[in-house]
Amino acid sequence: MIRRCLAVLSTALGLTLAATAPGQSQTILTVATVNNADMVVMQRLSSRFEQQNANIRLRWVVLEENVLRQRVTTDIATRAGQFDILTIGNYEVPIWAKQGWLSALENLPADYDVNDLLAPVREAISDQGKLYALPFYAESAMTYYRTDLLQKAGITMPEKPTYAQLREMAEKVTDKGSQTYGLCLRGKPGWGENMAFVTPLVTAFGGQWFDKEWRPTINTPQWRDAVTWYSESLRQFGPPGATSNGFNENLALMAGGRCGFWIDSTVAAGLLYDAKQSQIAERVGFAPIPTGSYAGGPTWLWSWNLAIPASSKQQEAARSFITWATSKDYIKLVAQENGWVAVPPGTRQSTYDNPDYKKVAPFAGFVQQAIMSANPGGPTREPRPYTGAQFVAIPEFQGIGTQVGQTIASTLTGTSVENALRSAQSATERTMRQAGYPK
């Protein structure tokens, strides 16, 4: 019996040993990235880069967003230098740049055309005028709606909807008997989950996270109005179990024809418009993110960027890869291989000027407009000491955002808005005091 066990084990070892060929001795770049669709395409097309640069080989570490964030942060904070290229968000870039963890990217080649990068995206990943990462794709937020449901209910979609209008319209298209829910929104707690929606919502209602002296301003009428709107609308017109819905779950609901309205990231546009992935490809409409009593404030800007840790020993080779993967030529390469509708969006003016892109992506104008007006550094109604659109650009925000996110999510399952905001306020005050604010 034991002999049989050992036999199976040694056969397996032998088989895999035989199959694993030894690697070549070249410059090896370790690339850490998330497994979103655009990055999977990058991984596949990177063989072209290896063909052009015979002395460079790429090793991929592909992980889910939260696992990747933890993995990469451990490595960079201990300066272990396991990675040569990191995929990080515009939340991390300025914070990590200030710590001296990232290499500045100066004197980029002329044909890279830095000025072609959309200004808000470029500014979000710069610190004191220097770029610390190159944008791979970028997103803002917009409203998606079902043209057929609106037509049936006799509603015309306003060009610039307000949150009050949205709620009225959501009520009209809700038909829970046929599992049609008027409004789908993120309910899953997390700083990058429900708070990515709640933060711009609060801004539109005239609120903000902190006042000029870094005192939390969560227990205020503005937050109360915003969270009441969120909680009531989602409970009355939203799908059941909304607290477990993040981007993916809502995408599945919307694509499966279960939602009347959905406000979320602009990257969903390409997916909802693709008949292979969406049952409502012919019946989806687009509008800007709604506004409230305060218009023109920061809304939503996220980008996934490629950066080089200062601890990497292969700075030159890493730089040549990230300029390749974020170049105009790369976007053209994706267009050739997968069609223009599949190119990584949101980073370059030249993409939005391209007639082929505009032809296949009727939402392109909305997306560009949303990014250009995302205004992450702009003012809230009252002056604020921080920047960031759907997040607060301080290291403590991951913890604060997630904690407050959990309290906000609890209003969907019965906690009163008053109580939720009071406890969110005191928890945030405590965290900020421990972190040594005001700084």
Add this chain to the structure above:
Amino acid sequence: MRQTLLQRLLVTLLGWGVALLLFFPILWMALTSLKTEVGAIATPPQIAFTPVLDSYAEVLARADYLHFAFNSIAISVGGTVLALALGIPAAYVMAFHPTPRTRGTLLWMLSTKMLPPVGVLVPIYLLFRALGLLDSRTGLAVIYGLMNLPIVVWMLFTFFKEVPGEILEAGRMDGARTGAEFWHLLLPLTLPGIASTGLLSLILCWNEAFWSLNLTTAAAAPLTTFIASFSSPQGLFFAKLSAASTMAVAPILVFGWFCQRQLVRGLTFGAVK
């Protein structure tokens, strides 16, 4: 006590029911891996569907399965061998030459399992950086060996305790030294126990995901990292993730099936267990 036919039938049914309940998630995973991505999230879930191998093809195209599988085998075997090499002598001493501190030492060893691993992540990461063990199979095998050591010592200790001390004593009377005593007396008597301890350690190593995700990047990454690379915050991934998971659990499942008699015998060895 004679059982009636009805009783036997009920027990059989119950046994099958429990087995099916335990096996159902794995079965569902294997079924999901054969669906299309859209089929995988369909509500109500599809029971009858045309199986497709698309997900397997895509998973294999995106990652080098054999590389990860080899790492998993090498690291699990390495960790288990290390744990047994340290655990057998330790358990031997504790079982046959106990001191007043033995009991306390055993309990203290177990208490190390109560610390959440993330609490020591940064110190271990720094140590590994200094020793050049990051992203190496050796490093991970050492961690796994040490991680399983308390359980291995405890299991071996209980197995060794079953062996009557008189047998070893008789051996010593005949002039056997410690080595011979172990090799000719203890080992044959407790081989099923040692084997099942090794198997359990192997399975624990195979399934471990925290250290393997945090201490490896590419070169030494085992199958747990392979699975982790197919869950996505954006877009549909259930079928691909199921395919990757099925491929990751298949080797240990087949291995466990071959060794099941050994496993069961070891785990039920002795009267108290």
